[in-house]
Amino acid sequence: xxxxxxxQPEMSVQEAETxxxxxxxxTSESDYYLFWYKQPPSRQMILVIxxxxxxxxxxxxxxxxxxxxxxxxxxxxxxxxxxxxxxxMYFCAFLLDDGLTFGKGTHLIIQP
Amino acid sequence: GAGVSQSPSNKVTEKGKDVELRCDxxxxxxALYWYRQSLGQGLEFLIYFQGNSAPDKSGxxxxxxxxxxxxxxxxxxxxxxxxxxxxxVYLCASSMKRGEQYFxxxxxLTVT
Numbered sequence: 701x702x703x704x705x706x707x708q709p710e711m712s713v714q715e716a717e718t719x720x721x722x723x724x725x726x727t728s729e730s731d732y733y734l735f736w737y738k739q740p741p742s743r744q745m746i747l748v749i750x751x752x753x754x755x756x757x758x759x760x761x762x763x764x765x766x767x768x769x770x771x772x773x774x775x776x777x778x779x780x781x782x783x784x785x786x787x788x789m790y791f792c793a794f795l796l797d798d799g800l801t802f803g804k805g806t807h808l809i810i811q812p
Numbered sequence: 813g814a815g816v817s818q819s820p821s822n823k824v825t826e827k828g829k830d831v832e833l834r835c836d837x838x839x840x841x842x843a844l845y846w847y848r849q850s851l852g853q854g855l856e857f858l859i860y861f862q863g864n865s866a867p868d869k870s871g872x873x874x875x876x877x878x879x880x881x882x883x884x885x886x887x888x889x890x891x892x893x894x895x896x897x898x899x900x901v902y903l904c905a906s907s908m909k910r911g912e913q914y915f916x917x918x919x920x921l922t923v924t
Contacts, residue, residue, distance in 0.1 A: 797910070
């Protein structure tokens with residue numbers, strides 16, 4: 701079974717600064733997907749960024765980028781130029797064939 | 813186009829009653845997923861459908877939980893004889909291909 705670990709229950713960052721959220725996972729598989737989802741208080745799960753394990757290039761989406769280290773089984777999310785609207789719970793997730801396996805989440809606070 | 817929709821948005825029920833939660837996936841999406849999000853357990857994968865069939869039902873928490881999908885579209889998650897520990901947000905997601913999942917807004921279930 702796969703596991704996903706987010707070791708930071710809460711992170712705080714000043715507006716316009718950069719913050720990195722950590723995620724590690726455990727799997728014996730080689731072909732899988734990794735995701736970061738954002739969940740604001742509205743509870744809607746919003747896809748932030750997606751990484752295919754067989755692609756060595758790190759995924760980027762505007763201010764969001766990942767550092768994918770397959771050998772180390774690490775998948776961190778970097779948010780640049782943090783904005784007040786980035787405040788939310790962030791979940792790291794692993795996908796093999798069926799359902800997503802989620803980490804416990806990191807609560808991101810943006811200080812104005 | 814329209815996203816994944818779920819109904820009801822909120823449901824309050826008395827312990828021992830049966831409840832039905834509905835998920836309407838994005839049109840054309842063949843796969844549909846149910847998750848449960850609770851304070852104690854975090855985000856748990858419950859079951860998925862490929863078309864109308866569910867290959868693996870082992871993620872359902874107990875035999876009080878059942879799910880069906882008809883016509884390759886709408887799915888219903890039924891909880892019989894609800895218990896207080898069933899209180900949670902139930903999330904649905906759909907996808908057209910491996911490596912993606914788009915979530916609905918969820919149903920918050922409160923068992924009193």
